Amino acid sequence: MAPVPNSPVKVGHIDDVQELRKTKPRTVPHRFVRDMTDRPTLPTTPLPPPDTHMPVIDFSKLTKGNKDEIFNLATACQEWGFFQVINHEIDLNLLERIENLSREFFMLPLEEKQKYPMAPGTVQGYGQAFVFSEDQKLDWCNMFALGLEPEYLRNPNLWPKRPERFSETVEEYSREIRKLCYNLLKDIALGLDLKGDVFEKMFGVSVQAIRMNYYPPCSRPDLVLGLSPHSDGSALTVLQQAKGGPVGLQILKNNTWLPIQPIPNALVINIGDTIEVLTNGKYRSVEHRAVAHEEKDRLSIVTFFAPSYEVELGPMPEFVDENHPCMYRRYNHGEYSKHYVTNKLQGKKTLDFAKIQTKNTN
Numbered sequence: 001m002a003p004v005p006n007s008p009v010k011v012g013h014i015d016d017v018q019e020l021r022k023t024k025p026r027t028v029p030h031r032f033v034r035d036m037t038d039r040p041t042l043p044t045t046p047l048p049p050p051d052t053h054m055p056v057i058d059f060s061k062l063t064k065g066n067k068d069e070i071f072n073l074a075t076a077c078q079e080w081g082f083f084q085v086i087n088h089e090i091d092l093n094l095l096e097r098i099e100n101l102s103r104e105f106f107m108l109p110l111e112e113k114q115k116y117p118m119a120p121g122t123v124q125g126y127g128q129a130f131v132f133s134e135d136q137k138l139d140w141c142n143m144f145a146l147g148l149e150p151e152y153l154r155n156p157n158l159w160p161k162r163p164e165r166f167s168e169t170v171e172e173y174s175r176e177i178r179k180l181c182y183n184l185l186k187d188i189a190l191g192l193d194l195k196g197d198v199f200e201k202m203f204g205v206s207v208q209a210i211r212m213n214y215y216p217p218c219s220r221p222d223l224v225l226g227l228s229p230h231s232d233g234s235a236l237t238v239l240q241q242a243k244g245g246p247v248g249l250q251i252l253k254n255n256t257w258l259p260i261q262p263i264p265n266a267l268v269i270n271i272g273d274t275i276e277v278l279t280n281g282k283y284r285s286v287e288h289r290a291v292a293h294e295e296k297d298r299l300s301i302v303t304f305f306a307p308s309y310e311v312e313l314g315p316m317p318e319f320v321d322e323n324h325p326c327m328y329r330r331y332n333h334g335e336y337s338k339h340y341v342t343n344k345l346q347g348k349k350t351l352d353f354a355k356i357q358t359k360n361t362n
């Protein structure tokens with residue numbers, strides 16, 4: 001096993017949830033058991049009512065410049081911060097390959113996966129990200145993450161040699177997802193009455209990272225969380241949910257956790273903190289989390305797409321006026337990224353970094 005570099009961050013022993021599951025325990029170790037108020041609401045009915053369905057955007061209509069679909073996209077961003085994209089033009093065979101390879105990676109023996117350790121306090125490699133103390137509750141999830149673009153984010157020691165063709169497939173997949181992100185950002189800009197290339201020009205060489213999340217079954221899904229509530233620090237996030245998995249993603253809508261029913265072959269897109277700041281809160285990065293399932297495992301493949309770390313961000317003048325006072329200060333995205341990855345996932349708390357605190361006049 002590769003040595004884990006010495007780190008000032010003391011996280012204690014972190015059980016590997018897949019190994020824990022192998023012993024089929026009827027109880028869950030204390031570090032995974034959430035406080036009463038944080039425990040999940042698990043879906044009791046198979047499907048949520050139709051008016052609570054996440055919007056579906058037809059990408060093939062967007063590429064034809066269909067104005068109604070751009071309007072639907074704008075509405076989805078403003079009212080949901082999340083949407084599912086169908087007809088996204090990414091080869092379904094590629095989606096299947098990345099899914100199979102990710103699963104094969106997680107099914108490797110622990111010693112093999114631990115050749116690519118996520119050092120405490122870092123976010124790349126195999127392990128649990130966002131753990132910073134011994135008393136922090138742990139997620140019922142194993143993660144494997146890689147920085148992809150720009151080149152300097154890459155740590156070649158963390159790119160797995162097994163399964164075969166893993167790295168090539170991650171590269172191919174990431175090129176396709178990058179194109180999709182640029183296209184969606186163009187249509188998001190048009191829906192905001194901005195020039196189509198405004199975000200591409202502003203972002204410079206965009207940051208891109210991939211994370212595979214594996215949630216094994218859990219004997220007490222009512223006590224644990226697959227992934228803690230958070231908003232994404234990206235501009236856009238693209239989520240692929242592996243076929244045949246249970247419902248796991250939940251988003252916070254009107255103060256209620258809403259389970260999201262996956263649509264086969266669709267990709268889930270969400271607005272991240274960058275777009276919330278740029279639009280001065282018109283589009284919000286919505287809090288979300290994942291829950292575990294008693295019998296089924298679940299796999300998700302997530303791409304984070306963000307501006308270059310050199311870019312200075314702040315609300316665009318188009319979104320600030322006397323009725324919409326400036327809500328966020330200007331800051332450097334590299335600084336935000338450092339802040340994001342050195343704090344535990346805690347709802348939307350990370351964005352306080354940029355919030356202008358309004359005076360309480362009472």
Ligand SMILES: COC(=O)C(/C=C/C1=C(C)CCCC1(C)C)=C/O[C@H]1C=C(C)C(=O)O1
Binds near residue numbers: 124145147231232
């Ligand atoms: C929940 O969000 C994340 O885990 C996340 C992490 C991304 C990263 C990696 C997995 C490896 C390389 C670094 C990087 C921070 C990009 C979200 O990504 C967002 C958060 C920020 C900030 C960002 O730029 O992308």
Ligand SMILES: O=C(O)CCC(=O)C(=O)O
Binds near residue numbers: 213227248289290
């Ligand atoms: O697995 C999921 O559905 C959610 C993943 C997620 O939100 C993330 O990785 O940031």
Ligand SMILES: [Fe+2]
Binds near residue numbers: 230231237
């Ligand atoms: Fe997320």
